[in-house]
Amino acid sequence: MLTDRAAAWDALIAGSPYDVLVIGGGVTGAAVAFEASRRGLRAALVERGDFASGTSSRSSKLVHGGLRYLKEGRIGLTRESVREREQLLRGAPGLVDPIPFVMPHYRGRKPGRATLAAGLWLYDALAGGRHHDYFDRENTLALVPPLDGANLRGAHRYRDATTDDARLVLRLIAQASAKGAVVLNYASATPQLDGDSVAGARVRDTFGERDASVVAKAVIAAGGVFADELRASVGAETRLRPLRGSHLIFAAWRFPLACAVAFEHPADGRPVFAYPWQGATLAGTTDIDHHDDLANEPSITGDELAYLLDAMRFQFPSLELEARDVVATYAGVRPVVDGSGGAPSKLSRDHVVWSERGLITITGGKLTTFRPMALDALAAAADKLPQFDRSLKPVFTVPGKYGDLAGRFAGEAAQGELERVGSTPFTWADLRWSARHEQTARLDDLLLRRTRLGLLLRDGGAKYLDRIGAICRDELRWDQARWSVEAQRYAVLWRKHYSLP
Secondary structure (H helix, E strand, O other): OOOOHHHHHHHHHHHOOEEEEEEOOOHHHHHHHHHHHHOOOOEEEEOOOOOOOOHHHOOOOEEOOOHHHHHOOOHHHHHHHHHHHHHHHHHOOOOEEEEEEEEEEEOOOOOOHHHHHHHHHHHHHHHOOOOOEEEEHHHHHHHOOOOOOOOEEEEEEEEEEEEOHHHHHHHHHHHHHHOOOEEEOOEEEEEEEEOOEEEEEEEEEOOOOEEEEEEEEEEEEOOHHHHHHHHHOOOOOOOEEEEEEEEEEEEOOOOOOOOEEEEEOOOOOOEEEEEEEOOEEEEEOOOEEOOOOOOOOOOOOHHHHHHHHHHHHHHOHHHOOOHHHEEEEEEEEEEEEOOOOOOHHHOOOOEEEEEEOOEEEEEEOOHHHHHHHHHHHHHHOHHHOOOOOOOOOOOOOOOOOOHHHHHHHHHHOOOOOOOEOOOOOOEHHHHHHHHHHOOOOOHHHHHHHHOOHHHHOHHHHHHHHHHHHHHHHHHOOOOHHHHHHHHHHHHHHHHHHOOOO
């Protein structure tokens, strides 16, 4: 549970100075705050938008080693990723769950059976176990009935994992808060210098229209694609290349899959996939340069929509998928460090840590490796934190969506609110809990991140807004005028950034 925003602002100001101030409330910043607070450091985290409102709610929702990185010779990145995947599977059941991937083999298509088998042996060896097998043609079609059967020879099946990325961030934020960290969304921060070194930040509350200085021994910028903007405050040069990845979501009945399917796009050989997620089917992803203003929410383009539909029709021709079958779309922008100017799909997904005039920046990387990223950022600030406990073993244990609060969650549900909303796995009680306990400030916080109803329901869940509005008025104390503003704002946002282009 999180302190409400007004109380969190007061606590933020009263608690200064801090050992660590984290700027950025995505998965990396949340992990930094969690690891700092569990080591006894006085930590605070501020996020300019909502928690996970950037890339961390717009990922491919996969916790994986990145099988394709083996092909590129990135053994170290793959090893780190698959080991983190295994730890998260052990520590976060119900939040990070295994999912079987099927990669079909066709006569005349790459990769060949022997090549992939060798890669999967190495992939599993790096993870410390065997998680792959091979199926002949008949059993492959039994696993994935809509698969193209022409020239199909068989398929390899291997294991990765999937998550609700925004809920993962919220659990990290909640755990950091439970261990004493002060966390606040909709609070922008600008690093401030004391002499020639960063010693805190000027923080502005978006809703309260107030600002204050927050002092900290160490300031860690975990702003994702906004890292260069934060680094500019200390005179650092631009180092990031923003890349956009866009996705499609289909109703499960229209695009039925019981496992993930990975394959190469027929146009350019890029890896694409489709898999069951939250009771729907998710397909992705593109990987192109993002030239739009980062201050604006990213959106899928018509070309990206056509690219992904072409891939799905190629691999699943019997379904005859069309644009009208898409329930929702979303796009995320990856912070990739680039010094080569090469093709987007060839750029490294390794993370980097920079220390510039006392500002520690952590960026790049993957959703899967948020723990080592957080620890590397704290290690870079360790000289400012003499009490930093390096010996404490990293751990992340969060059983289920609400962890040890599951009983209280059920107890706070009103009559009938444990029923699901439409065909989604989310209940009305999820909405009430999030509005009451998770610093929900806007309707899109509730429908796009605290729950994923805006992605899983047609028109962003418009047909359910009356009942959702009743919960918001009850829990958030919104009057009819405020509700009307929020509902209209959400409708415009959804049409512009989550519908078909």
